[in-house]
Amino acid sequence: MNNLKRSFVIFYALIIYALAELVWWGYLLVKMMPSSLAMIMGEGSIFIVVFFAGAYSLHKSINQERKLQEQKKNFLLSVTHELKSPLASIKILLQTIQKRDLSREQVLNFISKSLMDIERLDDMVENMLLASKIDNQSYTFPKDKFSLSVLVDSIVNRLQITKCEGNQQIIDAEIEPKVEITGDKFALTSVVTNLIENAIKYSGPCATVGVKLFSKEGKVFLEVADHGIGIADQEKNRIFDKFYRVGSEDTRNTKGTGLGLYIVKEVLEKHQASIKVKDNRPVGSIFEVVFD
Numbered sequence: 001m002n003n004l005k006r007s008f009v010i011f012y013a014l015i016i017y018a019l020a021e022l023v024w025w026g027y028l029l030v031k032m033m034p035s036s037l038a039m040i041m042g043e044g045s046i047f048i049v050v051f052f053a054g055a056y057s058l059h060k061s062i063n064q065e066r067k068l069q070e071q072k073k074n075f076l077l078s079v080t081h082e083l084k085s086p087l088a089s090i091k092i093l094l095q096t097i098q099k100r101d102l103s104r105e106q107v108l109n110f111i112s113k114s115l116m117d118i119e120r121l122d123d124m125v126e127n128m129l130l131a132s133k134i135d136n137q138s139y140t141f142p143k144d145k146f147s148l149s150v151l152v153d154s155i156v157n158r159l160q161i162t163k164c165e166g167n168q169q170i171i172d173a174e175i176e177p178k179v180e181i182t183g184d185k186f187a188l189t190s191v192v193t194n195l196i197e198n199a200i201k202y203s204g205p206c207a208t209v210g211v212k213l214f215s216k217e218g219k220v221f222l223e224v225a226d227h228g229i230g231i232a233d234q235e236k237n238r239i240f241d242k243f244y245r246v247g248s249e250d251t252r253n254t255k256g257t258g259l260g261l262y263i264v265k266e267v268l269e270k271h272q273a274s275i276k277v278k279d280n281r282p283v284g285s286i287f288e289v290v291f292d
Contacts, residue, residue: 015055022047072243082124086117119158123193130190131242131259134266141184141270148188148220149179152213155192159200170200170207176214181291187267194260195224195287202228203284220291227284236277240265 026044029036093110096102102110133139153175161170181188199209203226210225231239238244243258268275268289278286 018051022051068243079124079128083121086120090114090117123197126190127194127259127263130187130267131263134263139187141187141267143183143271144185145180145182146185147178148181148222149175149177149213151185151189152192152211152222155189155196156211159193159196161200170203171196171209171211173211174213175211179213179215179220181220183271183291184267188271191264191267191289192222194264195222195289198260199224199226199228199285199287202226204228218292222289222291223286225280225284225286227280230279230283231277231285239277240275 022044093114097107097110130139153173156171156173156175159171196209196211203209207227209227210223212221212223212225214221240261242262244262265275271291273289273291275287275289278288280286
């Protein structure tokens with residue numbers, strides 16, 4: 001980051017110096033050749049336009065690099081936090097099993113919670129590996145025919161939470177049976193998982209997340225709806241960028257690495273599928289995936 005700040009200082013210093021030199025030499029030329037004032041002004045104007053166009057382009061590139069470095073720094077901090085939280089939970093649960101005389105039911109409950117944290121860690125590691133392979137273009141996306149209905153149903157069951165009043169189920173799923181597609185089952189598992197986890201993460205406590213899978217007019221639709229904070233119109237095209245997360249980098253409280261929706265978009269593009277974000281009513285967002 002210090003290198004980028006130094007680059008900005010040098011960049012602006014060079015601009016000021018170049019403009020000062022231009023004005024000075026222009027003044028000297030006019031003084032020496034007053035009759036050539038129009039030509040000197042014309043040539044100077046063209047130079048200034050080209051100079052500022054190049055300076056603006058360079059400024060934009062440096063600014064984008066600065067933002068990317070900031071996002072990478074926040075990504076590393078987020079990954080560290082995301083790793084430490086489930087690891088700490090697993091450690092406490094296992095230490096409790098080790099040090100206390102618990103009933104079989106209590107032991108099984110603690111083991112179940114530990115497995116959930118391990119699955120959370122596994123999802124995050126798979127995301128990072130898949131994102132890396134996509135960037136390196138080393139992943140081939142092998143495609144086979146499989147049941148998307150079974151896949152979505154299994155992910156819903158794994159991510160289902162029933163800790164609210166009345167044993168409420170957080171995920172309300174409507175899955176049409178026997179919906180089949182041809183694609184990369186591993187990569188599409190990541191897509192469905194990321195969309196549902198994202199909806200749960202940005203929703204309030206015990207808020208219901210809707211998942212719909214159905215076929216219509218020869219197309220397959222997957223919709224994931226939440227009643228969370230929603231997404232501003234100006235951010236809807238940016239949420240699929242790598243490392244990007246909704247809100248300010250300095251004030252954001254929501255967990256996440258900024259890789260989930262990036263992976264979703266990249267994988268869907270490899271499957272000639274589309275995704276769009278719509279506003280949910282009265283609050284929240286709907287992610288709609290369409291497989292042609």
